[in-house]
């Protein structure tokens with residue numbers, strides 16, 4: 001995208017993240033992927049560069065300016081261009097803190113957000129369970145009232161940054177008899193008795209950051225940690241959070257795809273076959289042109305979606321679903337083509353490109369699978385079909401008068 005379409009503030013965040021990614025992330029991305037180990041020195045560098053302030057309001061210790069969601073996307077894109085795993089390890093702090101920003105009480109914001117902004121404490125998001133993925137509302141983890149406290153029991157699956165995070169936004173059933181107000185959100189701190197980390201997953205991609213089970217065995221949480229003080233609002237809070245966070249996954253995909261194009265282009269211009277660089281071959285040029293055009297198209301969509309969220313537009317769920325669906329499918333296609341351009345070398349772990357393809361896959365699955373995003377988009381389209389009534393005279397139904 002032309003820099004002219006980004007504000008000074010946008011460019012400041014993008015360039016700060018780009019510099020950090022170049023200096024600190026790219027040189028060690030392969031090492032952390034192989035070791036499957038959390039990159040603490042990089043997390044420290046991100047905190048020192050004040051990148052965790054990008055989505056947090058200034059009154060709570062952050063530095064969110066005019067367009068926090070767009071700025072967040074720019075930062076996630078740049079980090080993911082160097083490493084998709086570290087990109088999501090950063091972005092999940094936004095996913096974990098959006099429930100507090102969007103639905104927390106002032107006291108909860110004062111208590112948690114300043115520490116997240118400085119990187120003193122990290123935060124994660126616990127919605128999914130073994131038997132409740134796409135159907136998150138079917139969760140079984142419960143929180144029961146006991147005096148002034150809530151007591152949580154259950155297991156969460158696939159908590160990104162589990163064990164690394166100090167704070168967890170946890171969704172639990174508080175009223176099993178209600179249909180619409182069944183679930184509440186609670187803020188859990190890792191020191192609370194009964195909280196522990198279960199299985200640490202061995203993953204195909206995003207291997208630099210842990211994804212774990214999080215276990216709750218009679219975890220006693222003070223009433224003040226019920227998000228927004230609102231019992232039964234948890235499902236709505238979770239969905240609002242995902243609408244705000246999905247452009248971040250789209251930006252992760254965008255960064256991965258751009259990183260893969262950069263590598264493929266660089267390779268194609270130096271790989272000699274039949275006496276010249278493969279970049280001189282029409283088929284390779286067509287691939288490169290298609291890849292970059294798809295990345296650019298996704299970039300316009302993701303940035304426009306983020307800007308709409310920042311402008312408090314209506315129906316951001318539809319925009320976020322489209323951005324996530326398009327950018328993540330694009331990233332899978334583009335990273336796969338990039339491996340193809342590398343030929344046999346692309347299949348080898350000696351080269352960085354296969355990691356891009358592995359990292360891209362998860363973006364089609366988490367924060368709502370792409371099948372579910374299609375459902376959201378299609379339902380919105382069908383709901384608004386009345387707006388197309390002007391087409392009636394042009395396509396009469398033979399069985400209607």
Ligand SMILES: Cc1cc2nc3c(=O)[nH]c(=O)nc-3n(C[C@H](O)[C@H](O)[C@H](O)COP(=O)(O)OP(=O)(O)OC[C@H]3O[C@@H](n4cnc5c(N)ncnc54)[C@H](O)[C@@H]3O)c2cc1C
Nearest residue numbers: 125126127128133134158159160211365366367368369371
């Ligand atoms: C690496 C990783 C990190 C994650 N991080 C987090 C995290 O930090 N916090 C968190 O809460 N969760 C996290 N998740 C969970 C993630 O959001 C879920 O995996 C995802 O929502 C899908 O749920 P599922 O895996 O149970 O798949 P399922 O819901 O079982 O879906 C299986 C397949 O069926 C399809 N399907 C399901 N329902 C429908 C439908 N109605 N119509 C059409 N197709 C359908 C799906 O699209 C998919 O293809 C993470 C997952 C992974 C793998």
